């Protein structure tokens with residue numbers, strides 16, 4: 434496994450996930466870029482969103498992913514899990530989930546075999562090892578289910594030397610514990626858990642990004658995020 438410290442060019446102070454998102458929560462939705470994840474979700478041809486009856490939203494955060502699902506026509510039951518209480522409070526206020534549980538995505542209290550969609554957006558870099566995540570998604574999945582993962586692209590972490598980070602109330606840039614996963618780590622962990630890869634998209638730094646971050650011209654056309662859609666064959 435690769436160690437982020439080999440690529441770190443920023444040297445920001447690093448905090449754990451719950452501490453980091455507990456502080457970032459006040460500005461999170463103003464700073465996260467929809468083009469990173471929601472634009473990729475918009476491009477997917479599977480799963481058939483409108484047919485989804487029960488969704489597990491792992492690492493649901495403030496409910497951004499859940500709100501996108503509702504806009505996309507997912508009308509069934511939507512359960513979210515996250516380990517940061519402050520993020521869950523925001524999600525509760527948003528009101529798009531049916532249930533919100535505080536817990537770890539690698540060992541949730543959700544029911545086995547009950548979900549025809551498991552989705553997880555922008556959390557993979559916080560997991561040291563992807564295998565427990567894909568195994569837990571498999572445990573939750575009903576026959577015929579899809580699992581959608583949006584990841585922070587390893588190329589961008591390496592090329593920019595930048596961890597997931599935020600700016601705290603004092604103006605300090607603070608990193609949240611970041612791990613580098615090659616795309617083959619995702620493929621190995623997903624296949625190893627039983628999933629079949631059904632679709633994959635990569636998002637690159639394009640004009641939409643550069644409008645927001647002109648200083649990133651040097652990264653034009655570098656991949657920054659990836660969406661993987663996994664399928665569990667019906668029994």
Ligand SMILES: C[S@@+](CC[C@H](N)C(=O)[O-])C[C@H]1O[C@@H](n2cnc3c(N)ncnc32)[C@H](O)[C@@H]1O
Nearest residue numbers: 492493494497515516517520537538554555556
């Ligand atoms: C970048 S936010 C993404 C939130 C939401 N999915 C979105 O796209 O806006 C990452 C979230 O993952 C959560 N998280 C990270 N590691 C986790 C874990 N092992 N178990 C549960 N939640 C986790 C954090 O608390 C945070 O709310």
